Amino acid sequence: MNLKISALDYVQEVQNGNISAEDFTAATLERIHSIDEKLHAFLSINDNAVNQAREIDKKIKSGQKVGSCFGMPISIKDNMCIKNSKTTCASKMLENFVAPYDATVISKLKEEDAIFIGKANMDEFAMGLTTEFSAFGPSKNPWNVDCIPGGSSGGSAVSVSAFECVASLGSDTGGSVRNPASFCSAVGYKPTYGLISRYGLISYANSIEQIGPVTRTVKDTAFLLNIIAGLDPNDNTTVDNKNEDYLTGIDSGVDGKKIGIIKEMMTEGTDPAVISATKDAVSKLESLGATCEEISLDMVKYSVAAYYTITATEAGSNLARYDNLRYGYDFPVEGYEFNSYIQKARKNFGSEVTRRMIIGGFVPSAGHAGKYFLKALKVKSKLRKEINEAFKKYDLLIAPTVPILPFKIGEKIDDPVALFLVDINTVTANLTGKPAISVPFAISNGLPIGIQLLADSMDDKLLLQAAHALEQTVQLPEVPI
Amino acid sequence: MTKIGLEIHCQLTNLESKLFCSCKANYRQFEINENICPVCMGLPGSLPRLNQEAVKKATMIAMALNCSTPEKIAFFRKNYFYPDLPKNFQITQLNIYGDTSVGGSGSIVVGNKEIRITRIQLEEDPGRLIYEGSSSKNQITLVDYNRAGTPLVEIVTEPDFENPKQVREFLNILSDLLENLGVSDPGLEGAMRADANVSIDGGKKVEVKNIGSFHDLEKAVHFELTRQESLHSREIEIAQETRHWDDKRKITISSRSKEEALDYRYFLEGDIPWVTVDPAIQEKLKSEMPESISSKKERYVSKYNIPNQVADVLSSDKFYSDLFENSHTESNAKEIANIITTDLMGLVDTREKRESSKITANHLRDLADSIQTGKISRNSAKNALHEIVKTGKELSQVISDLDLGNVSDESELITIIKDVISEEPQAVEQAKSNSQTINYLVGKVMQKTKGKADPQLTLNLLKKQIE
Ligand SMILES: [Zn+2]
Numbered sequence: 001m002n003l004k005i006s007a008l009d010y011v012q013e014v015q016n017g018n019i020s021a022e023d024f025t026a027a028t029l030e031r032i033h034s035i036d037e038k039l040h041a042f043l044s045i046n047d048n049a050v051n052q053a054r055e056i057d058k059k060i061k062s063g064q065k066v067g068s069c070f071g072m073p074i075s076i077k078d079n080m081c082i083k084n085s086k087t088t089c090a091s092k093m094l095e096n097f098v099a100p101y102d103a104t105v106i107s108k109l110k111e112e113d114a115i116f117i118g119k120a121n122m123d124e125f126a127m128g129l130t131t132e133f134s135a136f137g138p139s140k141n142p143w144n145v146d147c148i149p150g151g152s153s154g155g156s157a158v159s160v161s162a163f164e165c166v167a168s169l170g171s172d173t174g175g176s177v178r179n180p181a182s183f184c185s186a187v188g189y190k191p192t193y194g195l196i197s198r199y200g201l202i203s204y205a206n207s208i209e210q211i212g213p214v215t216r217t218v219k220d221t222a223f224l225l226n227i228i229a230g231l232d233p234n235d236n237t238t239v240d241n242k243n244e245d246y247l248t249g250i251d252s253g254v255d256g257k258k259i260g261i262i263k264e265m266m267t268e269g270t271d272p273a274v275i276s277a278t279k280d281a282v283s284k285l286e287s288l289g290a291t292c293e294e295i296s297l298d299m300v301k302y303s304v305a306a307y308y309t310i311t312a313t314e315a316g317s318n319l320a321r322y323d324n325l326r327y328g329y330d331f332p333v334e335g336y337e338f339n340s341y342i343q344k345a346r347k348n349f350g351s352e353v354t355r356r357m358i359i360g361g362f363v364p365s366a367g368h369a370g371k372y373f374l375k376a377l378k379v380k381s382k383l384r385k386e387i388n389e390a391f392k393k394y395d396l397l398i399a400p401t402v403p404i405l406p407f408k409i410g411e412k413i414d415d416p417v418a419l420f421l422v423d424i425n426t427v428t429a430n431l432t433g434k435p436a437i438s439v440p441f442a443i444s445n446g447l448p449i450g451i452q453l454l455a456d457s458m459d460d461k462l463l464l465q466a467a468h469a470l471e472q473t474v475q476l477p478e479v480p481i
Numbered sequence: 482m483t484k485i486g487l488e489i490h491c492q493l494t495n496l497e498s499k500l501f502c503s504c505k506a507n508y509r510q511f512e513i514n515e516n517i518c519p520v521c522m523g524l525p526g527s528l529p530r531l532n533q534e535a536v537k538k539a540t541m542i543a544m545a546l547n548c549s550t551p552e553k554i555a556f557f558r559k560n561y562f563y564p565d566l567p568k569n570f571q572i573t574q575l576n577i578y579g580d581t582s583v584g585g586s587g588s589i590v591v592g593n594k595e596i597r598i599t600r601i602q603l604e605e606d607p608g609r610l611i612y613e614g615s616s617s618k619n620q621i622t623l624v625d626y627n628r629a630g631t632p633l634v635e636i637v638t639e640p641d642f643e644n645p646k647q648v649r650e651f652l653n654i655l656s657d658l659l660e661n662l663g664v665s666d667p668g669l670e671g672a673m674r675a676d677a678n679v680s681i682d683g684g685k686k687v688e689v690k691n692i693g694s695f696h697d698l699e700k701a702v703h704f705e706l707t708r709q710e711s712l713h714s715r716e717i718e719i720a721q722e723t724r725h726w727d728d729k730r731k732i733t734i735s736s737r738s739k740e741e742a743l744d745y746r747y748f749l750e751g752d753i754p755w756v757t758v759d760p761a762i763q764e765k766l767k768s769e770m771p772e773s774i775s776s777k778k779e780r781y782v783s784k785y786n787i788p789n790q791v792a793d794v795l796s797s798d799k800f801y802s803d804l805f806e807n808s809h810t811e812s813n814a815k816e817i818a819n820i821i822t823t824d825l826m827g828l829v830d831t832r833e834k835r836e837s838s839k840i841t842a843n844h845l846r847d848l849a850d851s852i853q854t855g856k857i858s859r860n861s862a863k864n865a866l867h868e869i870v871k872t873g874k875e876l877s878q879v880i881s882d883l884d885l886g887n888v889s890d891e892s893e894l895i896t897i898i899k900d901v902i903s904e905e906p907q908a909v910e911q912a913k914s915n916s917q918t919i920n921y922l923v924g925k926v927m928q929k930t931k932g933k934a935d936p937q938l939t940l941n942l943l944k945k946q947i948e
Contacts, residue, residue, distance in 0.1 A: 317558050
């Protein structure tokens with residue numbers, strides 16, 4: 001059984017009768033069982049997957065209507081609720097939380113007969129960019145298991161890249177889909193804010209985060225987007241995409257498009273291999289008829305500081321409900337007064353979550369808000385203005401997804417500021433609500449490099465067309481695992 | 482000078498669903514923790530879904546209290562830990578970054594005094610705490626989340642009240658107004674709660690929290706004023722503090738633990754986009770608003786010539802004014818107003834009696850028409866009303882059951898009159914010389930007919946018989 005096929009190829013093969021959903025799912029599970037001990041992409045596996053695949057095969061054989069996923073095995077980041085299954089956020093606090101309802105993206109995928117093969121590892125509550133902050137141990141980069149796979153959707157990117165599933169859903173608050181996709185050589189996409197419902201996604205920083213697919217190809221991303229995008233009455237922040245079909249016209253290319261190269265995202269600290277890959281990508285796009293020129297987004301300099309201030313504030317509030325009374329109850333209340341109990345209970349959070357909660361308690365507090373939180377909001381609105389100006393002149397923007405290559409596990413774990421700075425190229429899309437995508441583009445010393453494209457709000461279709469064009473210009477080696 | 486300011490929390494009890502989910506706003510009919518869902522329980526991953534109807538109703542309240550209404554409203558998070566708060570933050574509104582709550586400043590006239598409204602905001606009610614166990618040592622706290630997420634409107638006034646009487650008058654006007662708008666039933670247990678801040682000349686401001694009804698609010702203010710004045714007269718300093726209303730003992734008690742200055746870390750609730758309430762929407766809302774109490778009153782007086790005082794009583798109570806609106810015609814309006822204010826109000830003077838009463842607008846219309854056509858006397862109408870309220874039977878049925886119909890047959894009445902004349906020769910003689918005394922004879926006839934004779938007809942026939 002060849003597991004190394006794209007989502008669209010999978011659909012084709014099942015429709016043609018060349019493979020059955022059951023065989024494919026069984027083979028996928030077998031691969032997970034044989035390699036995931038090494039990679040740790042999964043936090044839990046769906047024991048019922050083969051039975052579900054068999055039911056879908058039955059539907060296909062009897063000529064009943066079958067959903068467009070035809071039993072495709074998909075991994076889901078463990079911060080999205082699937083009814084009656086554990087949703088842990090890779091946290092001790094939610095270790096035993098069984099969701100009583102489906103996230104909107106999950107119900108939509110269920111309707112299309114996708115199979116959720118397992119829940120993917122992540123940084124605790126999606127805070128981190130290495131997966132090292134998972135309370136259940138880090139995921140490993142399949143290109144080099146000594147290296148971090150990126151994060152926070154590390155498990156999603158690893159599972160797709162190592163053929164442990166056909167596609168995955170991650171979530172992207174400051175690069176959490178694009179960063180691991182870049183580090184694992186997968187496609188990672190963060191849509192326009194509001195394009196995909198967040199209902200059932202456990203909030204970290206709700207005003208800027210989005211669910212996004214991690215796939216092998218840009219077309220696969222468009223395929224999944226067709227299923228999961230659109231207005232949702234359960235999420236008031238969703239926008240109407242008028243049932244856009246993101247696959248039709250995906251071959252439109254970039255001829256005549258104007259592309260801005262973001263200067264502030266290619267500073268001295270950027271790895272030379274990353275710089276040269278980006279230059280290569282620019283010249284490939286130019287050869288396809290696009291015009292590229294350098295532009296400056298001055299506010300990018302402050303974006304990481306603003307990002308951490310805003311996300312910490314929202315996290316402090318979003319995670320306040322995990323007070324050990326309702327979740328993670330693991331020691332009795334007797335002998336405690338309410339506040340002292342909560343204080344002790346919250347030691348259940350890992351170090352990174354604790355750090356951000358403490359920041360989140362401080363930066364918006366009376367007497368400090370003006371200096372931190374309100375200032376961060378100002379940066380956010382200025383950055384938005386700047387990028388909107390840029391999109392008046394340019395159809396797309398380009399930059400490396402991450403300025404550096406995947407690094408060794410443990411290398412930066414004790415240096416939070418150094419880790420924060422790795423986010424410099426990805427947070428802008430979140431702070432401004434713009435869509436962005438990371439396309440696998442190069443391998444340097446056996447480690448992947450991704451190129452990031454950004455588009456204006458609701459220009460997601462254009463973004464996918466350009467990403468597809470860029471993707472077609474390179475042939476990359478297969479993951480060595 | 483005495484200064485009293487109020488913070489009133491009013492549940493929008495008449496809405497179908499909670500503020501951010503489709504659980505019922507009227508949670509009172511449920512078993513404990515039965516009226517809940519992932520959203521109002523604040524389960525991981527759930528998102529608030531704004532009830533647009535609640536925004537409309539809250540805006541109507543703001544307009545009725547003459548408040549400014551911003552074109553764009555927003556929601557904020559108020560962050561604090563408390564067991565009754567499922568998310569450990571409350572979604573509410575805030576005006577410190579510009580007016581973005583449903584209502585800005587406004588005012589309402591109470592008696593001759595203008596009371597300024599500071600703001601009106603829409604927010605979610607927390608759950609309800611239930612304490613069990615007798616001593617404080619083995620007391621346990623249980624939480625019922627049925628109430629969590631119920632739409633709550635907070636009305637904040639400036640410290641413009643000078644005495645408890647003004648507070649009471651304001652509360653009367655406010656409950657009538659809320660009831661008339663159809664947004665809330667102030668009589669429901671827990672539907673109206675309040676905090677008050679009270680200070681007297683030379684004293685510090687004292688906040689009284691936890692007042693569970695309008696009735697108690699007036700009492701609490703009265704108690705607190707008396708307490709402060711008594712301290713003042715003994716030259717004891719009045720400390721700035723927070724006190725709690727003890728609704729069993731009806732006194733205010735100093736909050737034992739010092740209320741820390743909580744930092745709520747307010748920030749914009751990103752899960753709820755800004756809501757536009759532009760002038761066009763506001764106009765539409767205005768047109769959908771029920772007629773105001775004052776306009777009703779004016780109409781009753783000018784159109785139907787109903788006396789001022791009767792119109793006042795009738796218009797301010799939604800139960801009665803609805804009955805009136807649905808039953809009256811141009812010709813019977815005065816009669817119906819009369820029946821309601823002189824007879825019905827006495828019969829259903831408590832909430833329980835009102836709720837169990839079987840009277841409908843149709844009954845009232847029938848009653849008034851029957852009085853006006855002489856089918857039934859006013860006196861009998863009163864008895865019939867009593868029976869209708871109890872049983873809900875048709876008026877015709879009640880008349881025949883209780884034999885209340887007027888003696889309309891003239892010959893029958895003349896026979897009775899002749900009997901009276903022969904029994905009362907002295908009175909007849911008197912009546913001949915002094916027409917005033919004829920009423921005595923009318924009374925005798927009424928006695929014999931058990932009040933079923935038409936008094937006017939009886940008088941006319943009597944006069945003829947005597948002459
Ligand atoms: Zn609910």
